[in-house]
Structure formats: C-alpha cells, structure tokens
Amino acid sequence: GQQVMQIPQYQHVQEGEDFTTYCNSSTTLSNIQWYKQRPGGHPVFLIQLVKSGEVKKQKRLTFQFGEAKKNSSLHITATQTTDVGTYFCAGEGTGFQKLVFGTGTRLLVSP
Amino acid sequence: GAVVSQHPSRVICKSGTSVKIECRSLDFQATTMFWYRQFPKKSLMLMATSNEGSKATYEQGVEKDKFLINHASLTLSTLTVTSAHPEDSSFYICSARAGHEQYFGPGTRLTVT
Numbered sequence: 001g002q003q004v005m006q007i008p009q010y011q012h013v014q015e016g017e018d019f020t021t022y023c024n025s026s027t028t029l030s031n032i033q034w035y036k037q038r039p040g041g042h043p044v045f046l047i048q049l050v051k052s053g054e055v056k057k058q059k060r061l062t063f064q065f066g067e068a069k070k071n072s073s074l075h076i077t078a079t080q081t082t083d084v085g086t087y088f089c090a091g092e093g094t095g096f097q098k099l100v101f102g103t104g105t106r107l108l109v110s111p
Numbered sequence: 112g113a114v115v116s117q118h119p120s121r122v123i124c125k126s127g128t129s130v131k132i133e134c135r136s137l138d139f140q141a142t143t144m145f146w147y148r149q150f151p152k153k154s155l156m157l158m159a160t161s162n163e164g165s166k167a168t169y170e171q172g173v174e175k176d177k178f179l180i181n182h183a184s185l186t187l188s189t190l191t192v193t194s195a196h197p198e199d200s201s202f203y204i205c206s207a208r209a210g211h212e213q214y215f216g217p218g219t220r221l222t223v224t
Contacts, residue, residue: 001171031211042204042215043155050211088154098145099213101155 021105023089117216134205140185141207
C-alpha cells in the first residue's frame with residue numbers, strides 16, 4: 001500500500017534558524033497536504049499542493065511539490081517559538097479520496 | 112474554516128465495556144468522514160472511511176466488528192469501540208471532507224483500564 005515517509009523525525013533549532021522537512025511517497029499523488037499539530041492538539045490544515053512543481057508561500061513557510069508528484073517539502077524561514085509542533089504531510093493517491101499521513105517531523109525551537 | 116466537533120473529548124472506561132465517539136460537522140454537510148487513530152508521538156493512522164448511508168470502508172488490519180462505524184446523517188458519524196481493552200487506549204480523531212480539504216475534530220482520548 002501507499003507509504004509516506006518524512007525526514008527528519010525530529011529537529012531542534014535555535015529561534016531564527018531555518019527548518020526544512022521532506023516528504024516522500026511510495027506512489028504518485030494527486031495532491032499533497034500539510035498539517036501542523038501542536039502538542040496535545042489536533043492536526044490543523046496548512047495548505048494543499050496539486051500541480052507538479054508547484055510552490056506556495058505562506059509568510060515564512062514555503063511549500064513545494066515535486067515534479068514527479070511523489071515528494072514535497074516544507075521550509076520555514078527564521079523559525080519562531082510559535083512554530084513548535086509536529087508537521088505532517090499527507091498524500092492523496094490518484095483515484096482515491098483518503099489521505100495517507102506521513103510519519104511527521106517534530107520541531108522544537110529554543111528561544 | 113469548517114468546524115468539526117467530537118464528543119467526548121476524553122473518556123476512561125473499564126476493560127470489556129463499549130465506548131461511542133461522535134463526530135459532527137457543524138457548519139457543512141459531509142458525505143465522507145474519516146476516522147484516524149494516533150498513538151503518542153506517532154502519525155495518524157487511517158482506520159476507516161465513513162460514507163453517509165452506506166457501510167464504512169475499513170483499512171487493512173482494522174477489525175470492523177471491533178470498531179463499529181455508523182454514518183447516519185450528513186453531519187454525524189459515530190465510532191463505537193466494542194469490548195474495549197487496554198491496547199485500544201489511544202487518541203481517536205475524525206475528519207470531514209469539505210471540497211478538497213479535510214477538517215479535523217479535536218480528538219477523543221480513550222483510556223481503557
């Protein structure tokens with residue numbers, strides 16, 4: 001079945017440093033979504049990427065969808081303590097409506 | 112954005128009892144809802160897809176007789192954990208699809224003693 005892996009599993013940065021998490025799917029995706037989950041909370045939708053090679057920005061966050069539609073990345077510029085949480089990518093396979101979540105990257109930001 | 116509620120937010124039950132968790136889409140109709148399970152510091156694992164008016168589609172390895180799903184209306188899906196055991200203790204999260212996006216409920220933390 002479809003598998004979605006993320007690296008790194010965990011990253012600890014100093015406030016102001018950049019952060020990137022990478023997401024790789026075993027199968028081609030129709031779209032990829034990114035979620036943020038704060039400790040003790042539930043996943044919150046951040047963005048959806050649909051087109052091959054698509055790049056979207058939300059303030060300090062930059063999301064990219066690979067040309068082959070099998071990988072994606074999330075880059076945070078100049079992290080802040082409010083960025084703390086676990087970032088999940090979630091891929092939707094072609095012809096399916098279910099999302100398969102990636103393994104997640106836990107980000108810790110020290111002031 | 113759309114709002115999805117879950118009830119209860121937290122439940123403690125004794126081994127052998129059954130627990131029902133409700134998932135409601137508050138301001139939109141959802142023909143499809145999803146049930147996930149999340150262990151501490153782990154990812155969300157899709158358990159089943161709940162379709163209004165029809166049987167749920169379960170993922171491989173998920174016991175349909177153990178995790179009963181009912182999607183009786185366009186705004187309500189329920190998950191019943193039958194004959195719960197301590198290994199069923201987990202964080203259960205539902206989501207509802209609205210267009211291309213999924214909106215997640217706040218989750219239900221189940222503890223089976």
